[in-house]
Amino acid sequence: MPSGAGGRPPPSKSADAPAEHLAALIPPLRFASRDGFAALPRLSGFAELLRGAVARARTAGAPPSPALDGLAAEGAGFEALPPAEKQRALLRIAGHLSSLIAVPEELRELAARGRVEVRGPATAATDDERRSDPSALSVAPPEVARSRRASTSTSTVNPNPTAVERKGRRAALSQPLAQLPRAHPAPRALLEERGYLTVEQALSFWPKAYQDRTRTRPIAELRTGDTGLAVATVRGSRQARMKSGKPLLKVEVADQSGRLDLVFFNPPPWRLKQFPAGESLLVSGKLTEGFGGRRQMSQPEVEKLAPGDSANFGRVVPFYAGPADYQHPALRKLMKRLCDELAPLAVDDLPPELRARRGLIGIGDALREAHFPPEGTDPAQAADRSIPAFRRLVFEELFFLQLALALRRRGVRREPGIAFEAGPDRVAEVMALVPFTFTGAQRRSLDEIARDMARPEPMHRLLQGDVGSGKTAVAFAAMMLAVRSGYQAALMAPTEILAEQHARTMGRWLEGSGVELALVAAQARGKAQRDARAALASGRARLAVGTHALLEEEVGLDRLGLVVVDEQHRFGVLQRAKLIGKGTRPDVLVMTATPIPRTLALAFYGDLDQSKIDELPPGRTPVETKVFGDSQRRKAYEVARRELCAGRQAYVVYPLVAESEKTDLADATSGAAELTHVFPGHEVGLVHGQMKGEEKDAVMQRFRAGEIAVLVATTVIEVGVDVPNASVMIVEHAERFGLSQLHQLRGRVGRGAAKSFCLLLAHFKRTSDEARERLRVMEATQDGFEIARADLRLRGPGELLGTRQSGQKLFEIADLYRDETILEEARADAFALVEADPALRRPEHVPAAEALRERWAGRLSLAQIG
Numbered sequence: 001m002p003s004g005a006g007g008r009p010p011p012s013k014s015a016d017a018p019a020e021h022l023a024a025l026i027p028p029l030r031f032a033s034r035d036g037f038a039a040l041p042r043l044s045g046f047a048e049l050l051r052g053a054v055a056r057a058r059t060a061g062a063p064p065s066p067a068l069d070g071l072a073a074e075g076a077g078f079e080a081l082p083p084a085e086k087q088r089a090l091l092r093i094a095g096h097l098s099s100l101i102a103v104p105e106e107l108r109e110l111a112a113r114g115r116v117e118v119r120g121p122a123t124a125a126t127d128d129e130r131r132s133d134p135s136a137l138s139v140a141p142p143e144v145a146r147s148r149r150a151s152t153s154t155s156t157v158n159p160n161p162t163a164v165e166r167k168g169r170r171a172a173l174s175q176p177l178a179q180l181p182r183a184h185p186a187p188r189a190l191l192e193e194r195g196y197l198t199v200e201q202a203l204s205f206w207p208k209a210y211q212d213r214t215r216t217r218p219i220a221e222l223r224t225g226d227t228g229l230a231v232a233t234v235r236g237s238r239q240a241r242m243k244s245g246k247p248l249l250k251v252e253v254a255d256q257s258g259r260l261d262l263v264f265f266n267p268p269p270w271r272l273k274q275f276p277a278g279e280s281l282l283v284s285g286k287l288t289e290g291f292g293g294r295r296q297m298s299q300p301e302v303e304k305l306a307p308g309d310s311a312n313f314g315r316v317v318p319f320y321a322g323p324a325d326y327q328h329p330a331l332r333k334l335m336k337r338l339c340d341e342l343a344p345l346a347v348d349d350l351p352p353e354l355r356a357r358r359g360l361i362g363i364g365d366a367l368r369e370a371h372f373p374p375e376g377t378d379p380a381q382a383a384d385r386s387i388p389a390f391r392r393l394v395f396e397e398l399f400f401l402q403l404a405l406a407l408r409r410r411g412v413r414r415e416p417g418i419a420f421e422a423g424p425d426r427v428a429e430v431m432a433l434v435p436f437t438f439t440g441a442q443r444r445s446l447d448e449i450a451r452d453m454a455r456p457e458p459m460h461r462l463l464q465g466d467v468g469s470g471k472t473a474v475a476f477a478a479m480m481l482a483v484r485s486g487y488q489a490a491l492m493a494p495t496e497i498l499a500e501q502h503a504r505t506m507g508r509w510l511e512g513s514g515v516e517l518a519l520v521a522a523q524a525r526g527k528a529q530r531d532a533r534a535a536l537a538s539g540r541a542r543l544a545v546g547t548h549a550l551l552e553e554e555v556g557l558d559r560l561g562l563v564v565v566d567e568q569h570r571f572g573v574l575q576r577a578k579l580i581g582k583g584t585r586p587d588v589l590v591m592t593a594t595p596i597p598r599t600l601a602l603a604f605y606g607d608l609d610q611s612k613i614d615e616l617p618p619g620r621t622p623v624e625t626k627v628f629g630d631s632q633r634r635k636a637y638e639v640a641r642r643e644l645c646a647g648r649q650a651y652v653v654y655p656l657v658a659e660s661e662k663t664d665l666a667d668a669t670s671g672a673a674e675l676t677h678v679f680p681g682h683e684v685g686l687v688h689g690q691m692k693g694e695e696k697d698a699v700m701q702r703f704r705a706g707e708i709a710v711l712v713a714t715t716v717i718e719v720g721v722d723v724p725n726a727s728v729m730i731v732e733h734a735e736r737f738g739l740s741q742l743h744q745l746r747g748r749v750g751r752g753a754a755k756s757f758c759l760l761l762a763h764f765k766r767t768s769d770e771a772r773e774r775l776r777v778m779e780a781t782q783d784g785f786e787i788a789r790a791d792l793r794l795r796g797p798g799e800l801l802g803t804r805q806s807g808q809k810l811f812e813i814a815d816l817y818r819d820e821t822i823l824e825e826a827r828a829d830a831f832a833l834v835e836a837d838p839a840l841r842r843p844e845h846v847p848a849a850e851a852l853r854e855r856w857a858g859r860l861s862l863a864q865i866g
């Protein structure tokens with residue numbers, strides 16, 4: 001880009017106007033006063049800032065005034081004040097400030113509360129119109145260079161730091177932003193408000209978009225609608241008013257090719273002084289057509305043309321999600337400073353050999369280029385995160401997760417476990433207990449499990465299978481292998497209904513075998529439960545089936561050899577660990593509710609061996625799935641009525657969202673009442689989460705027996721109920737369910753010989769595009785793996801793993817859908833590394849070991865990992 005550096009006047013002092021120094025007080029004031037001063041305790045260093053601002057304003061020529069003196073006075077004892085006094089002081093400060101400079105509405109309100117006379121502009125400025133552009137407060141003289149890639153200081157930083165150096169450098173990165181000397185408070189507040197409190201955290205506030213500002217264009221070449229960059233000279237400026245009466249600043253600029261109006265709404269005082277005639281500016285903004293065909297840019301970013309390195313021009317610049325455009329110049333400046341001064345200190349935790357082999361750039365460069373990509377970078381690619389910087393960062397994130405998994409897996413392997421007798425004869429024997437022939441896929445999975453069980457190391461295996469694929473029978477067979485070797489086996493299910501159903505099914509399969517099973521439920525505290533617990537503790541009962549009630553202290557188990565956890569993701573890892581802890585290194589079999597895509601399986605169960613049931617038992621009929629708008633509900637009912645009249649049964653499911661449990665329940669209850677009229681002559685039953693165990697039981701019993709024809713339920717039936725005569729599934733508010741959930745629900749029908757129907761009722765008015773897409777996928781396919789993949793694409797892994805409530809972001813930057821290849825590479829490398837150096841003791845692996853302990857343990861949701 002043209003530098004035009006020669007012979008220009010020295011930077012004018014307009015950027016140093018007193019008002020701008022005072023404006024620095026606005027963001028912290030707003031920050032501290034929001035929501036009834038909720039953030040006041042987090043306001044740090046304010047007095048110092050206040051004193052500095054006043055001093056600088058005076059130096060810059062602010063005339064003496066009572067308000068200025070008032071501000072100075074407040075700075076004196078502020079930090080020592082008790083919170084209530086601090087609040088009052090802030091009200092006064094807002095008052096002084098608003099009489100000195102233009103402040104946002106909210107601060108004027110504060111000022112009014114402080115009963116300090118307000119002499120601000122008469123018109124109220126809204127936040128959006130007011131552009132108190134903090135960028136112009138910057139002091140560093142901007143300049144334009146041909147290439148503005150910061151000279152990499154990484155080269156001056158020791159690439160092989162000693163342990164002590166590493167410690168110091170990690171500390172530098174983890175220092176609070178509040179401790180950075182001379183950091184502008186406005187962008188700092190933007191970061192802090194979002195929870196980015198330290199340098200390292202701030203550097204992980206990844207841009208959401210980029211713009212190439214390396215090539216200026218003649219004004220005449222800019223087209224309406226373009227976002228363009230030009231170098232122009234100020235011709236003149238004038239203040240005007242909008243129709244609404246609000247002030248407006250129009251600046252006419254020109255280059256040799258043409259003219260352009262820059263328009264600023266509600267310009268703060270410093271803005272008015274920003275455009276002396278003859279000033280050369282860099283201008284970036286969207287070109288629009290103004291009155292009389294005059295070309296204009298509204299609220300453009302501008303910077304004086306000057307030699308040197310700028311955060312905002314002459315490079316590919318970042319845009320962050322959240323902060324307004326006018327807040328970006330200052331934010332970029334702060335980010336650039338972090339990238340230039342501190343990012344180079346980041347310790348590279350990836351072993352050098354690995355980096356070289358995978359062609360990954362160093363961490364310091366990666367951090368810098370993620371925010372300020374090198375010249376020539378395609379902004380779209382950067383936004384897609386498919387540039388070397390992100391490749392490196394994604395790799396690192398996935399690598400450390402895999403490293404943790406690899407270490408865990410190795411740890412499990414090395415402990416002695418139980419070697420069950422689980423040869424082919426035994427396998428045949430336990431399979432014979434089940435009244436049907438195993439499918440090939442069931443057989444294969446059971447063989448894999450049996451081989452593991454026969455080995456003296458503990459088994460940690462994941463059993464995946466689509467809904468209805470017959471995981472229960474495989475689990476049962478495995479449990480019986482344990483029993484036949486003289487051990488107890490326990491199966492933990494996520495709901496009582498499901499536990500009860502497993503117990504019933506397995507109880508039937510056990511008839512005549514002489515093996516006793518005990519059902520441990522949470523609620524029934526009567527004799528039955530006492531007996532069940534006693535039978536388990538004494539060892540009389542060999543199979544335990546239950547809910548998390550199994551985890552209670554007083555449930556004693558006798559020689560627990562195998563733990564099966566059904567519908568795995570509903571249990572926290574700690575719960576699982578607790579059950580496992582009731583035995584001595586028992587074998588563990590984890591079953592997923594739905595299939596999960598390979599990437600997700602690798603990422604979260606990568607320490608488990610995997611078996612997959614990829615075949616449905618014979619005799620399944622496809623389920624016809626159809627989406628109905630709310631107004632078409634009659635049509636859906638018509639389908640259901642036909643089935644009911646043919647002697648079949650139906651489910652009607654209502655969503656149950658924790659936050660509004662009461663209204664949801666009311667929905668289901670009134671829905672049930674209504675359905676008695678819709679389906680006259682057919683018994684309607686209701687089951688929901690707030691019913692007592694026995695009540696639920698009774699209803700389920702009658703549904704199973706066919707006495708109840710229509711079962712209205714909240715999502716409790718989601719997991720695993722098995723009633724083959726049911727051929728209709730109606731889902732109310734289907735738009736509120738996740739794909740995997742819908743798929744689970746649909747799996748409840750199509751289990752008998754009759755053709756089945758899944759009718760999804762959606763309230764389209766309230767349906768997002770994403771929800772529509774979900775419903776479309778449901779209509780299009782019944783393949784669980786395909787659905788899981790779509791779910792991963794649409795909603796990310798949190799939903800799929802059922803961890804959304806925890807609010808945990810599973811990955812910072814990796815996207816399992818996009819980064820599948822990187823995941824495979826990272827996994828291969830991590831497992832190879834643990835193979836070669838299990839304790840991570842070699843010098844080149846020590847930083848990785850430190851990083852795993854110090855940086856990643858908490859961040860990677862390691863709790864997700866079995």
Ligand code: ADP
Pocket residue numbers: 436437438439442465466467468469470471472473617618720722751
């Ligand atoms: P899920 O994998 O969803 O837990 P289930 O174990 O509940 O599936 O099995 C679904 C239904 O299929 C049950 O009624 C079960 O008895 C039946 N089933 C399982 N395996 C077979 C098989 N090999 N042959 C016939 N029916 C089977």
Ligand code: MG
Pocket residue numbers: 471472566719720
């Ligand atoms: Mg199941």
